Amino acid sequence: MNKLSLFFMLIFTLFLLTGCFDKTELENSSFVLAVGFDKDSVSLGFPEVSNDGGRSEESKGDKKDKNVLTAEGLNSAYCIDEIDGCLTGELDLSQAKVCVVGSDVLKDEKHFKEVIDYVERNNEISRRVIILAAEDKSSDILNAKSSQSEMPGLFAADFYNNNVKNTDYTFKKDLQEVITDILETGTTVIPQVYSKDDELKLEGAVVIKDYSLKGVLNDKETRCYTLFTQKDFGGFINTEKKGVNISAKVKDKKISSVISEDSDGLVINVKANIKGEIYENSKLYSDEYIQSILSEKVSEDIKDCFELFMKKFKIDAIGINELCEKKYTDIYSKYKDNWNEAFVKMKVNVETDFKITGSGSIKEMSV
Amino acid sequence: MFASNNKITAKQFAMLLSIYIFGTGVIMLPRRVVAFSEQDGWITVLIALLFACICLFFILKAASIYPNDSFYDYTSKIVSSPIAVLLSAGFAVRIILSVSMEVRIFGEILKQTILYKTPYSVTSALLLAIGAYCAVKGYETRGRIGEILIFLIFVPAAFLFITAMASADYTNLLPVLNTDLKRTVLGGIFTTAAFSGIEFILLAGSFIRDKENIKKFSFKAVIIMGIAMTLITMITICVFGVNDTKRQMWPVIELMNIIEIPGAFLERQDAVTISFWIMSEFMIANAGLFFSSLLLNDIFKKGKRKSYIWASAFIAYAISFVPESIEQAAELAYKINIFLGGFYFFAVPVIIIIFSKLRKAGNCNE
Structure with a gap:
């Protein structure tokens, strides 16, 4: 290559060093941490960028609503476009941590479908974004201030990244899981978030079938649901015997289900193998006795989970049809056309084997 | 230290072949196989591997008849010059069309995933320009680049997919x-x-130094890539489920984006994961431009090969604007690979073998 060509190539390269079409300057971008969908509006939550991070009374008072912008409009894309028109920086949805869906959207099949479709199609929003159901309006959640975090997006993201394995009243559900559930089974269960006394609480869940809200789980019902369905269940099994509280933290959980049929219909035999550590046993009952009490309690909770979905909601949102379709194809082919009816009449047998693997720093010596 | 004889080893050829198969095959593969056989899509890939090995057997047999001649030269000797011109021209057209559709798909995916504001024309022009420059430098240069890029592409990709397997x-x-x-x-x-x-x-035989090893390394490359694509298909179905895999335009890229790398500090790893695929697209572009220039040079017998490389690049660039959308480009690319590609996978090698036996040409009886 001659010197002249090389010279022009080097000069040309210098122009490229100034940045390309997609050059991004942080101060010119408006990063969204949380997105809230309500029936006729969309809210976007932006990070708190004041010096004290929004914790002082002065900044809370004036800036309560300035980190959250809400727009009303025809659909989600329209609303977000409206908000974009109010920003000095370029709207960036790639860092959104959480999408909160308002209760009015959840109750409207068409609207919820549109919201999921919008979030799924948008290449900027990651499929790992956490989906939460608001008790009422999603804008209330985004505007709520928590003592733990100034932004609902960050609060939920940090909670699910750090602490979800230690609780049984909620579980992590991201967009990918919601889409897979709905496409494979038509149903999904989404964790709920609500604001109470200036605190955000992740507790409870909502049951969705065919993009429409079918029911709400309270904290105890959510606990039974997470015990049966969630792989990373790290909550407590609490029970009471003769006025004494017994509490054990689950360390490992394996639940297997076998489906068969009898003359009356489907039968499911659930076998749960749980390992846990004793956290409370003030009467110092023996390990064998504790194990039997806790096994009984776990079996009761799993049966409660089935009762909830079979009798109260009459919807299979716990994956039994999926299990039957994948592993018991012959049985599934008989019931697939009226699966819900068969599910509601299903017999449930639960057997639990609870093993204690530790009891903290107290252990009574046997003489 | 380095011989400038434009020859590469069979091992280098196998590396280039692996990168080419990975770049063209894998991005939309799970979606296509799931459309045929749902959750058994991975079995479809294994069956495809079997057919590919059968085609490879015939291709190697055809290429070994006159191992030191170019495609145009040995088809002239076996089937006659006019048919050799037709076959070579058809091959060049097939390659240029494939490159143009790949370039279009590449530009569109980049625009929709990471470079939202960069015009598709800029990314594809850059890809073709760099690919053409690499092709101009000869096959030996391509071989050496392949030896470096194969690790840059497959080692991080393997790490990502192994992480995906865990969850x-x-x-x-x-x-x-x-x-x-x-x-x-x-x-x-x-x-x-x-x-x-x-x-x-069929085209590269004369560039390979150790011809006795072509068979071994080619089969190794195809089988290893076949197994890798089967595993990638399985992982995609496991992560997304059957119905979601069917709907997604580019499920493998989406898969690489949603994998949670333990301990990673990157919140969004799209740019990092897509870079492996960009490197394989670059190798596809330069392979296509290199081989199409060989064929055109043999047909027209005028001018330098360099001119044909830049001409092919320009033609591919122009054709890449023809489809109206990425869906159309993907469908066209699929049909080109099935019909034109299938003709050169199977029909052409078989025709060459049959004619060479009838005419008792070259090494046909070995």
């Missing part, structure tokens, strides 16, 4: 062998197009 739901592969066998086999035949690149052995 995948394997029950999404159940029930196994529950789909219609005819559809699965038919899917396997069509999916052989994912092994596009093996027909380049």
Whole structure:
């Protein structure tokens, strides 16, 4: 290559060093941490960028609503476009941590479908974004201030990244899981978030079938649901015997289900193998006795989970049809056309084997 | 230290072949096979691997008849010059069309995933320009680049997919062998197009120094890539489920984006994961431009090969604007790989072998 060509190539390269079409300057971008969908509006939550991070009374008072912008409009894309028109920086949805869906959207099949479709199609929003159901309006959640975090997006993201394995009243559900559930089974269960006394609480869940809200789980019902369905269940099994509280933290959980049929219909035999550590046993009952009490309690909770979905909601949102379709194809082919009816009449047998693997720093010596 | 004789080893050729198959085949593969055979899509890929090995056998046999001659030269000797011109021209057209559609798909995916504001024309022009420059430098240069890029592409990709395997739901592969066998086999035949690149052995034979090793390394490359694509298909089905895999435009790229790398500090890893695929697209562009220039140079017998490389690049760039959308470009690319590609995978090698036996030409009896 001659010197002249090389010279022009080097000069040309210098122009490229100034940045390309997609050059991004942080101060010119408006990063969204949380997105809230309500029936006729969309809210976007932006990070708190004041010096004290929004914790002082002065900044809370004036800036309560300035980190959250809400727009009303025809659909989600329209609303977000409206908000974009109010920003000095370029709207960036790639860092959104959480999408909160308002209760009015959840109750409207068409609207919820549109919201999921919008979030799924948008290449900027990651499929790992956490989906939460608001008790009422999603804008209330985004505007709520928590003592733990100034932004609902960050609060939920940090909670699910750090602490979800230690609780049984909620579980992590991201967009990918919601889409897979709905496409494979038509149903999904989404964790709920609500604001109470200036605190955000992740507790409870909502049951969705065919993009429409079918029911709400309270904290105890959510606990039974997470015990049966969630792989990373790290909550407590609490029970009471003769006025004494017994509490054990689950360390490992394996639940297997076998489906068969009898003359009356489907039968499911659930076998749960749980390992846990004793956290409370003030009467110092023996390990064998504790194990039997806790096994009984776990079996009761799993049966409660089935009762909830079979009798109260009459919807299979716990994956039994999926299990039957994948592993018991012959049985599934008989019931697939009226699966819900068969599910509601299903017999449930639960057997639990609870093993204690530790009891903290107290252990009574046997003489 | 380095011989400038424009020859590469069979091992280098196998590396280039692996990169080419990975770039053309894998991005939309799970979506296509799941459309045929649902959760048994991975079996479809295995069947496609079997057909690809059969085609590879015939291709190697055809290429070994006159191992030191170019495609145009040995087809002239075997089937006659006019037919050799037609076959070479058809081959050049097939390659340029494939490159143009790949470039279009590349530009569109980049625009929709990471470079939202960069015009598609800029990214594709850059890809073709750099690919053409690499092709101008000769086959030996391509071989050496392949030896470096193969590790840069496959080692991080393997790490990502192994991480995905840890959290995948394997029950999404159940029930196994529950789909219609005819559809699965038919899917396997069509999916052989994912092994596009093996027909380049017909062109590259004369550039390979150790011809006795071509067979061994080519089969190794195809089998290893076939197994890798089967595993990638399985992981995609496990992570997304059957129905979501069917809907997604580029499920493998989406898969690489949603994998949670333990301990990683990157919140969004899209740019990092897509860079592996960009490197393989670059190798596809320069392979296509290199081989099309060889064919055109042999047909017209005028001018320098460099001119044909830049002409092919310009033609491919112009054709890449023809489809109206990425969906159209993907469909066109699929049809080009099945029909034109299939002709050069199977029909052309068989024709060459039959004619060479009839005329008792070259090494046909070995």
